Structures are given as structure tokens and as C-alpha cells.
Amino acid sequence: MIQYPALSMIIDGECVSGGTRRTHAVLNPATGEVLGQLPLADAADLDRALEVAAAGFRLWRRSTPQQRADVLQGAARLMRERCEEIAHVAVLEQGKTLSEARVEVGMNIGLFEFYAGECFRLYGRALVRPEGMRSTVVHEPVGPVAAFAPWNFPIGNPGRKLGAPIAAGCSVILKAAEETPASALAVLQCLLDAGLPPAAAQAVFGVPDEVSRHLLASPVIRKLSFTGSTTVGRHLAKLAADDLKRTTMELGGHGPVLVFADVDLDRVLDTVVSHKYRNAGQVCVSPTRFIVEDAVFEDFREGFARRARGLKVGDGLAPDSQVGPLTNPRRVEAIDALVREAVAAGARLEAGGERIGNRGFFYAPTVLSDTPLSARIMNEEPFGPVALINRFSGEEAMIEEANRLPYGLAAYAWTGDGARQKRLAAQIETGMLGINTTMIGGADAPFGGVKWSGHGHEDGPEGVMACLVTKAVHEG
Numbered sequence: 001m002i003q004y005p006a007l008s009m010i011i012d013g014e015c016v017s018g019g020t021r022r023t024h025a026v027l028n029p030a031t032g033e034v035l036g037q038l039p040l041a042d043a044a045d046l047d048r049a050l051e052v053a054a055a056g057f058r059l060w061r062r063s064t065p066q067q068r069a070d071v072l073q074g075a076a077r078l079m080r081e082r083c084e085e086i087a088h089v090a091v092l093e094q095g096k097t098l099s100e101a102r103v104e105v106g107m108n109i110g111l112f113e114f115y116a117g118e119c120f121r122l123y124g125r126a127l128v129r130p131e132g133m134r135s136t137v138v139h140e141p142v143g144p145v146a147a148f149a150p151w152n153f154p155i156g157n158p159g160r161k162l163g164a165p166i167a168a169g170c171s172v173i174l175k176a177a178e179e180t181p182a183s184a185l186a187v188l189q190c191l192l193d194a195g196l197p198p199a200a201a202q203a204v205f206g207v208p209d210e211v212s213r214h215l216l217a218s219p220v221i222r223k224l225s226f227t228g229s230t231t232v233g234r235h236l237a238k239l240a241a242d243d244l245k246r247t248t249m250e251l252g253g254h255g256p257v258l259v260f261a262d263v264d265l266d267r268v269l270d271t272v273v274s275h276k277y278r279n280a281g282q283v284c285v286s287p288t289r290f291i292v293e294d295a296v297f298e299d300f301r302e303g304f305a306r307r308a309r310g311l312k313v314g315d316g317l318a319p320d321s322q323v324g325p326l327t328n329p330r331r332v333e334a335i336d337a338l339v340r341e342a343v344a345a346g347a348r349l350e351a352g353g354e355r356i357g358n359r360g361f362f363y364a365p366t367v368l369s370d371t372p373l374s375a376r377i378m379n380e381e382p383f384g385p386v387a388l389i390n391r392f393s394g395e396e397a398m399i400e401e402a403n404r405l406p407y408g409l410a411a412y413a414w415t416g417d418g419a420r421q422k423r424l425a426a427q428i429e430t431g432m433l434g435i436n437t438t439m440i441g442g443a444d445a446p447f448g449g450v451k452w453s454g455h456g457h458e459d460g461p462e463g464v465m466a467c468l469v470t471k472a473v474h475e476g
């Protein structure tokens with residue numbers, strides 16, 4: 001039986017907890033029970049972490065590509081060995097199913113292995129100059145990074161936030177979500193056990209606004225990396241702007257899915273329904289607004305609702321569960337309010353629309369159709385198990401609806417028409433587009449959004465470049 005571990009911060013390689021520090025109760029979302037008490041940083045902890053991060057940067061920036069690659073490869077190996085334990089802990093504190101958590105560990109391993117290769121490819125270039133002159137362009141690590149990771153991918157988000165700075169030669173202070181600290185600590189521990197100097201990567205927890213204000217006010221930090229809501233992202237970007245720190249912002253989305261009449265509807269439904277309810281819909285690239293061509297609208301909504309009603313919702317550790325609970329009670333209240341408002345505004349409730357039981361934070365897979373565009377849920381990211389299915393007539397109107405919102409993270413389209421595929425690729429305003437697929441990521445693919453969904457990328461070569469600054473050196 002895998003036990004939930006004791007919780008601490010990791011500052012300069014030491015487990016820090018206790019004393020007069022405040023604590024936060026970490027809950028199991030499947031039961032509501034307390035798993036452990038997380039120590040929260042006070043100002044002295046954060047000052048110490050900053051001092052260590054400054055020293056860690058001086059040390060790690062001089063590491064060789066081979067040393068960085070060895071750490072990332074070693075951490076990937078340890079994650080493979082510890083997969084069951086890490087996945088189990090992630091389910092306990094976040095709620096997703098065990099099979100999803102295992103996939104998440106696997107994705108993190110793939111990312112660390114990819115970044116290990118990238119350590120050798122941080123090429124600069126030589127410019128053509130008259131004989132006797134030499135001009136080179138080099139990329140250098142930006143400096144200590146303050147990274148804030150949310151709770152929805154408790155392994156993968158911390159992995160992204162740690163992997164890229166480490167590959168680039170930066171130090172990093174990670175504040176992962178207080179809801180899911182043990183998974184983040186397990187990822188960091190793999191890196192430390194693989195030989196990463198303790199000053200190069202640390203983990204703190206705290207009252208989010210206190211921690212971000214403290215870290216971002218320090219001149220030690222040269223880059224902010226944040227994943228979370230657009231509202232919080234905007235607030236943090238303003239804090240970072242005071243000191244002109246670099247930023248990578250992975251923010252909210254409201255994924256449009258265009259479904260044209262020329263597709264195999266059953267195949268599309270099988271794919272998009274499971275994608276919708278993955279992680280109980282708590283995914284920034286979740287498909288949310290289904291923009292369905294009128295000829296197939298009735299069949300699509302009926303088939304979607306039938307499949308949604310058939311999903312088995314339960315504790316993520318139960319082998320037959322297909323959808324776990326929401327991660328915290330805030331999400332249950334937020335989703336319920338959005339659904340109720342939509343129904344009051346005229347939406348048709350096709351499936352779900354209510355909490356399941358009083359134990360834990362379960363919400364039924366929900367389908368709404370014909371929701372008025374003015375309803376709040378059609379404009380704000382629901383971030384939960386709700387699909388919104390609306391009828392549209394013609395490609396132009398469907399593209400217009402896809403681009404209606406200020407978000408632009410992930411978009412999907414299903415059509416067999418090759419010429420239309422090219423038009424969609426050109427016209428949909430988004431950071432990532434899946435045409436006839438929901439597979440829009442990968443260790444080698446840039447992950448990021450446009451407009452209110454943020455800027456900058458994680459994963460791919462772009463993820464490491466985001467932790468580098470460019471220097472031109474001209475020698476006469």
C-alpha cells in the first residue's frame with residue numbers, strides 16, 4: 001500500500017517544515033479527507049530561497065551540456081522506477097484516474113529525455129564579417145526563474161517548470177499548487193537524486209499572493225513562468241513588469257471544436273467525448289465549445305449525451321473509474337453555478353448538471369446544448385466536465401464562432417475536406433490546432449497560446465529558448 005508522504009518545502013536541498021509556520025490541509029478530493037499538513041513559507045524562507053537561487057545560478061550556469069543532460073536523463077530513469085508511487089500519490093491529492101496519472105508520469109519522462117537532448121543544441125551563430133572581425137550570437141541562461149504550477153497536472157506542470165530552466169542552465173524556485181504538493185516534490189526529488197545541485201532547484205509553498213509578490217519583487221528573479229487562470233496571469237505579469245522580468249504565461253482557454261457534416265460521427269464522438277472528460281475536464285486545452293454543422297447537430301448531441309451518461313465516475317484509484325472527482329470544492333461550486341445560470345438562460349441540459357453524492361468533490365459529466373452565446377459559460381473558461389454543443393450553419397459562421405472569444409489556446413476541427421482543412425489552419429486564431437485529432441502536444445512540440453491564453457511556450461526547443469537570453473559579441 002502506497003502511503004501519502006510527509007510534506008515539506010525543499011530549500012537548498014533541505015526539507016523545511018514545522019516551527020511557527022502556518023500550514024495548509026491537503027485534501028483527498030475523492031473523500032474530502034485530510035491527507036497531510038503542508039508547511040507554508042514565511043518571508044525568511046522566501047529570502048533564503050532567493051539567496052540560494054542566486055548562488056545556484058552562479059553554479060549551474062557554468063555546467064556543461066553533458067552535466068545537464070545527465071541530470072535530466074537520470075531523473076527520467078528515476079521517474080520510470082518510481083512511476084507507480086508518483087502516480088498513486090498524484091491520484092490521492094488530485095483525483096484523476098490512476099491510468100491518467102501513469103500517462104502523466106510517462107509524458108514527464110519523455111519531456112526530460114527530450115530536454116536532455118536539447119542541452120546539446122543551444123546553438124548560436126557566426127555572422128559574416130570582413131576578415132579580421134568576428135561577430136557571434138550566443139544564447140545564455142536568463143537567470144533564476146520563479147515558476148508557479150497549478151494543480152491539474154500535478155506531475156507534468158512541475159516537470160515543465162523545472163525541466164526547461166535546468167536544461168538552459170538557470171536556477172529555479174518552484175511554487176507548485178498547495179492542493180498537490182507531494183507530486184511536485186516527487187518530481188523535484190528525482191532531479192536532486194540524479195545529481196542536480198540543491199541550489200539549482202527548490203520548492204516552496206505558501207499563500208500564493210504572498211509568495212508571488214515576494215519573489216517577483218526581488219531583483220534576483222529574472223524570469224516568471226506561470227500556468228493558471230488569465231486573471232491571475234494578468235496580475236502576475238503586472239508584478240513582473242515592474243522589474244521588466246521575462247515572462248512565459250500559459251493561461252486559460254475555451255477550446256472550440258468545429259464538427260462538419262462530412263465526418264464519421266461515431267468515430268469523432270468516441271474520440272472527443274473521452275478527450276472532453278479527461279481529468280474531469282480540468283485541462284486548459286479541454287475541448288469545450290462544440291460548434292456543430294446543422295446537418296449533424298441532432299445526432300451529435302444525442303450521441304455525445306449518451307456517451308457522457310455512460311461514463312463511470314468514481315475514486316481515481318478504483319480500477320473501473322473513467323472520470324475522477326474535481327480537485328477542490330471551489331471547482332464544484334464554480335461549475336454548478338455556471339451550469340445553473342446557463343440553464344436559466346435557456347440552455348438544454350442533455351446530461352449531468354449536478355454533484356454526485358456528498359462525499360468528495362464529484363460532478364456528473366455534463367452536456368448543454370443550444371446555450372445562448374451571452375451565457376457566462378459560453379464566455380468564461382468552465383474548467384470542468386461540461387461540454388457545450390451549439391448548432392451553426394456554414395464554415396464562415398463556424399470559424400467566426402471559434403474566434404469570437406479573446407482566448408486562443410487549443411482548437412480542434414473535424415472534416416474530411418482537404419481544402420477546408422487548409423482554410424481552417426490559416427484562419428483559426430489559436431496556439432495549437434488539432435485537425436481530425438486530439439493529439440496536439442508532445443515533448444518536441446511547442447505548447448502555448450495567443451491572445452488572453454498567454455504568450456511564450458513550454459516543451460519543444462521553444463521551451464528551452466524561453467529560458468535563454470541572446471547576446472551578440474562583435475570583436476574587431
Ligand code: NAD
Nearest residue numbers: 149150151152177208209212228229232251252284381383
Ligand atoms: P485560481 O485562479 O485562484 O488559481 C489558479 C492557479 O494559480 C492555482 O494553481 C493557484 O495556486 C495559482 N495562484 C492563484 N493566485 C496566485 C497568485 N497571486 N500568485 C501565484 N499563483 C497564484 O483558481 P483555481 O480555483 O485554483 O483554478 C480555477 C481556474 O484556474 C480555472 O478556471 C482555470 O481557468 C485556471 N487554471 C488553469 C490551469 C491551466 O492549466 N491553464 C490550471 C489550473 C487552473
